[in-house]
Amino acid sequence: MHIPDNFLSTPVWASLDAASIPAVALLARRASRDLDEARIPLLGVMGAFVFAAQMINFPVGIGTSGHLVGGALLGCMLGPAPAALVMTAIVAIQAFVFQDGGVLALGANVFNMAIAGVLAGYLPIHFWGRTKRRKQAIFAGAFLSVMASASLAMGELLISGIAMPRPLILISMALFAMSAAIEGAITVAVVEAIERLNPRLAQKTHASSGRAIVLLSAAAILLGGVGFLLASSAPDGIQQIGVKLGLAAKTGFHAPLADYSVGLFESSWLRRASAGLAGLLLIYGVCLGAGRWIGRQRSA
Amino acid sequence: MTPLIQVRGLYFQYEDGTRALDGVDFTLEAGETVALFGANGSGKTTFVLHLNGILRGQGEITVCGMPLSKETLPDVRSKIGMVFQDSDEQLFMPTVLEDVAFGPLNLGSTPHEAIHLAEAALEQVGMQHAATKAPYHLSAGEKKRVALAGVLAMHPEILVLDEPNTFLDPPGQSNLVHLLKTLPQAKLIITHDTHFAASLATRAVFFQKGKLVADGSVNEVIQRFNWNYSALPADLRYSAQRRF
Amino acid sequence: MHHVHLDNWSRGRSPLHRRDPRAKILALIVFLIVLATTPANASLTLGIDAALLIAGILIAGLPLGELLLRAMVVLPFSLTFGLISWLAGDRLRALALIEKSYLSAAAVLLVVGTTSLPALLSGLERLGAPRMLVLVAQFLYRYLFVISEQAQHMRLAARSRQGDPRFHRKGRFRAAAGALAVLFARSYYRAEGIHRAMLARAFTGRFPLLGSLHFRVADGAFLLAAAAFLILVRVQ
Numbered sequence: 001m002h003i004p005d006n007f008l009s010t011p012v013w014a015s016l017d018a019a020s021i022p023a024v025a026l027l028a029r030r031a032s033r034d035l036d037e038a039r040i041p042l043l044g045v046m047g048a049f050v051f052a053a054q055m056i057n058f059p060v061g062i063g064t065s066g067h068l069v070g071g072a073l074l075g076c077m078l079g080p081a082p083a084a085l086v087m088t089a090i091v092a093i094q095a096f097v098f099q100d101g102g103v104l105a106l107g108a109n110v111f112n113m114a115i116a117g118v119l120a121g122y123l124p125i126h127f128w129g130r131t132k133r134r135k136q137a138i139f140a141g142a143f144l145s146v147m148a149s150a151s152l153a154m155g156e157l158l159i160s161g162i163a164m165p166r167p168l169i170l171i172s173m174a175l176f177a178m179s180a181a182i183e184g185a186i187t188v189a190v191v192e193a194i195e196r197l198n199p200r201l202a203q204k205t206h207a208s209s210g211r212a213i214v215l216l217s218a219a220a221i222l223l224g225g226v227g228f229l230l231a232s233s234a235p236d237g238i239q240q241i242g243v244k245l246g247l248a249a250k251t252g253f254h255a256p257l258a259d260y261s262v263g264l265f266e267s268s269w270l271r272r273a274s275a276g277l278a279g280l281l282l283i284y285g286v287c288l289g290a291g292r293w294i295g296r297q298r299s300a
Numbered sequence: 301m302t303p304l305i306q307v308r309g310l311y312f313q314y315e316d317g318t319r320a321l322d323g324v325d326f327t328l329e330a331g332e333t334v335a336l337f338g339a340n341g342s343g344k345t346t347f348v349l350h351l352n353g354i355l356r357g358q359g360e361i362t363v364c365g366m367p368l369s370k371e372t373l374p375d376v377r378s379k380i381g382m383v384f385q386d387s388d389e390q391l392f393m394p395t396v397l398e399d400v401a402f403g404p405l406n407l408g409s410t411p412h413e414a415i416h417l418a419e420a421a422l423e424q425v426g427m428q429h430a431a432t433k434a435p436y437h438l439s440a441g442e443k444k445r446v447a448l449a450g451v452l453a454m455h456p457e458i459l460v461l462d463e464p465n466t467f468l469d470p471p472g473q474s475n476l477v478h479l480l481k482t483l484p485q486a487k488l489i490i491t492h493d494t495h496f497a498a499s500l501a502t503r504a505v506f507f508q509k510g511k512l513v514a515d516g517s518v519n520e521v522i523q524r525f526n527w528n529y530s531a532l533p534a535d536l537r538y539s540a541q542r543r544f
Numbered sequence: 545m546h547h548v549h550l551d552n553w554s555r556g557r558s559p560l561h562r563r564d565p566r567a568k569i570l571a572l573i574v575f576l577i578v579l580a581t582t583p584a585n586a587s588l589t590l591g592i593d594a595a596l597l598i599a600g601i602l603i604a605g606l607p608l609g610e611l612l613l614r615a616m617v618v619l620p621f622s623l624t625f626g627l628i629s630w631l632a633g634d635r636l637r638a639l640a641l642i643e644k645s646y647l648s649a650a651a652v653l654l655v656v657g658t659t660s661l662p663a664l665l666s667g668l669e670r671l672g673a674p675r676m677l678v679l680v681a682q683f684l685y686r687y688l689f690v691i692s693e694q695a696q697h698m699r700l701a702a703r704s705r706q707g708d709p710r711f712h713r714k715g716r717f718r719a720a721a722g723a724l725a726v727l728f729a730r731s732y733y734r735a736e737g738i739h740r741a742m743l744a745r746a747f748t749g750r751f752p753l754l755g756s757l758h759f760r761v762a763d764g765a766f767l768l769a770a771a772a773f774l775i776l777v778r779v780q
Contacts, residue, residue, distance in 0.1 A: 004618045005648035006580055006641060007625065013580070028674030037750050038742070040676065041392060042735040044683020049731040051688055052695035056727075058720045059713045068724065077728075089681040096656055096664065097550060097685075099617050099649045104576050162625060163632045189718060193725030201732055354743050377746040384744075388690055389737035394662035394682055398754050403745040405752035414754065434551060436689055450745065 001153050002094060002109055005102030009160035016156070017107030023115050024088055030081040039082075046074060047086045051093075058186050066182035071113065071149070072121035072142035073187050076129070077194075077201075080122040080217070087114035108156055112149040116220040121145025123217035138191055139184035144221055146180035152223065302365055303327045304458055304486050310350060312357030312510075320346040321357060322510035328458065333487040335497035335518055337527055338507030344490045345385075347507070348460050351488075352380045364457060378407050381451030381485070385462045387443035391435035396427065396446050399435065403454040414453075421453035422446070425479060441472035445479070452483070460488045465496055494522050549614075553606050553657040560604040560658045565667025567763040571770040572655045576648055578778045584640035590647070592777045597650055604658045611657065615650040622646065661685050666757055679751060691731055698723045 008016075031043075050070035057065040070090075074083035091109050094100040101109045121141040128137035154172060158164060164172075194201055305328035312321040321343050328334060336344045349355040351363065353373045361368040363376045384390050393399035400418035401411075409417060422428045425445040435443060444464060451459065461480075465473050477499050480487065491497050497504060497518055504521040506514035514521050522528055554561070560568075575593070582589050601608050622645040629638035656664065662682060669678040702719060 004621055004645045005576055006644040007621075010581055024677065025674055028676040032676045037676075037679070038739060038747065040679045040751070041683050041738040041742070042732070043680045044685075045687050045691070045731050045735040045738070047680065047684035048687040048691045049728060051684075052692040053724050053727065055692065055695050056699060056720050056724055059716050085677060085680060086684075089677060089684050092677075093681060093684060093688075096652065097661065099615065099652055102576075102645075102648060103572065103652055104580060104648075163629045163634065163637075165628070165632075168628070185717075186721065189721035190724045190728070193718075193721045194728055197722075197725045197729055201729060349740070352744055354740050374746050374748075377744060380744075382741075382744040384737065384741055386734075386737055388687075389734060390741045392683065392686060392738045392741065394660075394686055398662075401754055402742075402752065405754070406746040406748050411754050411756060414752075432555075435686070437551070454745065 001113065001150055002091070002101030003105045003112075003153055003157065004099075005104050007102075007160065007162060008105055008108060008156055012156055012160045013102075013104050013108055016111050017104070020107035020110045020115065024085075024110065027081050027084050027088070027115075031085045034079070034081065043078070043082055043086050044089070046078060047090050047093075050074060050086070050090060058182070058189075060182055060185075066179070066186060068186050068190070069113075069117075069146060069179075069183055071117045072125070072138065072145040072183065073190060075118050075122045075141065075145075076125055076138060076187070076191055080118055080126075083122075084114050084118040087118055090114075108153075112152040112156075116152055116223060117145045117149035119217040119220040120148035123214065123221060126214060126217065135188055135192075138188050142184040142187035143180040146183045147176060148220055148223070148225075150176040150179070151225070301329065303329050303362075304364055305351060306360075306362040307351075308360040310347070310357055310359035310361065312346060312350065312355060319510050321350070324359075324510070324512050326505070326512060328486055328488065330457075330486055331484075332503060333489065333501045335501040335504040335521075336488060336490045336507065337492070337494075337497070337504055337521060337525070342507040343510040344507050345462055346510075348382070348462065348488060348490065351460065352377050352382060374407070378403075378454050379456055380458045380460060381454060381456035382460045383444070383447050383451060383462065383464060385464075385466055387440065387447050387467075388435070390447040390450065391438075391443055394434060395431070396422070396433050396435065396438075397431040400446065400450045400453050403450055407454060417453045418449070421449040424452055425449045439472075440467040441469070441475060444468065444472070444476065448479070457485055458488070459483065459485045460490075462490045463492065464489065465491060465493050494518075494528050498522075549610070550656060551660070554660040554663075556605050556658065558604045558658065560600065560654075562762075563658075563766050564757055564759050564763040565659050565663045566671055566757065566759060567767040568655050568659055569664070569667050569671060571767055572651060574771045574774055575651050578774045579644050579647060579651075582644070582778060584636045589777055589780070590640070590643055593774070594643075594647055596773070597647060597654060600654050601650075604654065606654070606657050611653050612650065615646055615653055618645050618649040663757075670757055687731075687734070691727070691734075694730065695727055698727065 005013075050068070050073070053068045053070060056067070058067065060066045071083065071087055074086055077083075078086065088110050091101065091114050092106060095103055095106050095109065121144055124137040124140040124144065128134065131137070151173075154169070154176075158169075305326070307324060307326040310321050310324040310326075311319075313319055324343075324347060326347075336347070338344050346355065350357055350361060351368075353368055353376060363372075364379050366372045366375060368376055391399050393402055397415065397418055400421055401409075401414040404414040404417045405411070419428060419431065422431060425448050427442060427445050427449060430438065430442065430446065435446070438446065444467075448459075459480075464476060468476060473493075473496065477496065480500055487500070489497065489501060501518050504514075504516065504518040505512050506521050506525055506527070514524060516524075575596075579590075579593055582593075598608065601611055619642070622642045626638040626642045629635075629641060659667070662685075665673075665678045665682055669675060702723060
């Protein structure tokens with residue numbers, strides 16, 4: 001689910017970078033307000049824990065084993081904003097140190113896994129995490145977390161014009177659903193094991209999240225859901241949209257490989273680039289404005 | 301002479317109600333090295349964590365003439381240099397130099413001054429060559445020495461060491477003894493190792509269930525509580541070497 | 545472990561090692577953008593970019609073969625999608641995808657191999673990354689291998705006790721969850737220990753940082769030269 005560089009088309013990775021930058025800045029500011037710098041070692045260590053935890057095998061079938069992704073677990077234990085910050089650090093380290101995911105695509109991967117993934121996973125826990133239905137809430141959260149990040153990644157790849165025959169897309173979505181279910185099972189099992197081990201740890205109540213986080217969580221789930229539905233029902237449709245919007249890379253499925261298409265690209269390069277830049281600034285501005293608005297809502 | 305540390309009537313209770321410290325009185329004079337003995341969980345670590353205000357209990361604590369309070373905390377923490385049992389928890393910065401400079405920087409040194417203090421402290425413990433290394437690449441003994449440098453850089457008057465011998469092999473242990481003998485500060489050493497204690501300390505105290513039940517010379521305390529590694533019953537001692 | 549190689553590589557003293565991390569990061573971004581926007585059939589451009597990378601690796605004194613080998617971590621992904629594109633008839637795109645994603649990975653390796661992670665994080669912070677994020681990443685990296693080693697020991701211990709893997713799947717699942725819970729608890733207590741150690745050394749509530757990066761003429765020259773060369777090659 002970590003998208004490497006050169007898979008997403010330029011408008012897609014660039015706009016996701018533009019969207020992620022204010023989002024991460026907002027998260028960092030939110031986290032530094034809730035916890036002072038003394039808690040930074042805890043966040044770092046929890047990030048290291050998630051990395052290490054990904055090594056442990058959970059047997060799920062004959063010869064198959066699953067692994068923890070960790071977004072929902074972190075959200076449960078730390079709260080959504082710190083969890084998203086930790087996941088951002090994890091994704092960044094994975095990209096730079098392990099080349100797992102690209103550098104230009106960092107915005108996309110952070111958006112999918114650290115922001116949408118964590119937020120989507122948090123909603124059920126926010127509403128039902130302290131009720132009798134806690135187990136189901138945690139399962140649902142972990143499930144949504146993986147489905148949202150995977151669907152978004154898939155959607156981004158398709159809209160970039162990556163060739164994928166429909167059967168393959170459907171198989172992928174089915175695999176995502178299986179991984180999501182496994183994540184749910186593992187997360188529930190681990191949270192319960194932590195509670196048995198030391199109830200004090202599991203009760204580390206974080207500041208109850210405001211309306212803004214709940215709204216964002218719902219938005220994340222919707223986004224993931226829309227991506228999922230589109231991908232499974234109309235994969236060719238997404239690609240067509242991508243081509244029409246100019247988001248898909250020029251040499252697409254049916255374009256002839258003649259030189260003239262490259263020449264076209266070259267001559268309108270400057271026009272395209274400036275249009276693209278304007279679009280980026282617009283997206284960046286919208287995200288920044290949204291972030292400020294959210295910040296004001298919270299302090300009200 | 302004013303004692304360096306004076307503790308009167310220290311009580312401390314954990315959240316679940318267990319009494320960790322049950323009325324402890326203690327004094328440390330300049331130049332002394334005191335060994336703290338006691339079973340695991342008897343309150344030794346809990347006690348020392350009160351000396352620099354990491355834990356707050358009831359009672360009076362005075363360090364270098366300053367009563368322990370919120371205002372005096374930074375000064376007290378510069379006077380007491382604490383070396384914890386787990387060096388990985390103590391060396392938390394990316395490189396050795398940054399870690400040793402952490403203390404001086406917190407006390408207000410400029411980066412330039414802090415680097416000087418750090419380099420001097422590293423020389424004192426013989427680790428000046430490791431300044432740019434990451435702590436992960438050091439051996440247990442090297443980590444312990446860097447941890448010590450980290451507190452020496454703050455020019456403390458008192459050193460507190462919590463079971464410093466843990467993870468050290470015999471050569472590492474003897475190196476540590478030699479190093480500690482060169483340091484002029486008063487020392488409090490929590491240890492189970494009676495040989496280690498005997499080579500460094502003149503005085504020992506014994507903790508039992510949160511109370512200080514003995515205070516005397518090292519040999520007195522060891523003998524009174526039979527607190528010796530060779531306290532194994534005679535038939536078990538060296539039994540592996542017996543022929544059949 | 546992988547990181548050990550990176551740690552060793554980044555200790556060199558080549559001209560590349562000595563450049564300010566900000567210059568290297570910005571040069572990397574220019575390289576990646578140029579690569580990403582290069583059309584699939586511009587093989588000359590791709591070739592020159594590859595040659596530039598190899599030159600960089602040699603100047604830095606990094607082990608060429610090993611680095612090129614490590615860059616292959618991206619291949620499973622790119623080969624799969626490349627194959628799909630190839631079968632769909634778009635051969636040029638398939639090849640370009642594989643080449644470009646491989647070169648991107650190698651470029652990142654070159655930068656990370658000549659810059660220690662703390663320096664890289666400092667550079668990112670000076671370029672605008674939020675301080676909180678950078679500090680969290682710094683601590684993450686510091687304890688990454690300590691905790692991973694713990695996890696490996698637990699894995700080994702669990703496997704030593706394991707019976708026939710065909711049976712007791714549910715039991716093994718719960719055991720794995722238990723192992724993670726223990727790892728979580730130990731990590732949490734470790735964080736508490738770190739906090740105590742910070743307090744004991746007069747932590748003021750804000751991390752003091754030594755780091756001073758100096759952007760020198762050489763760094764500026766390096767960045768301008770690299771960027772100019774790459775853009776020229778691209779626009780040809």
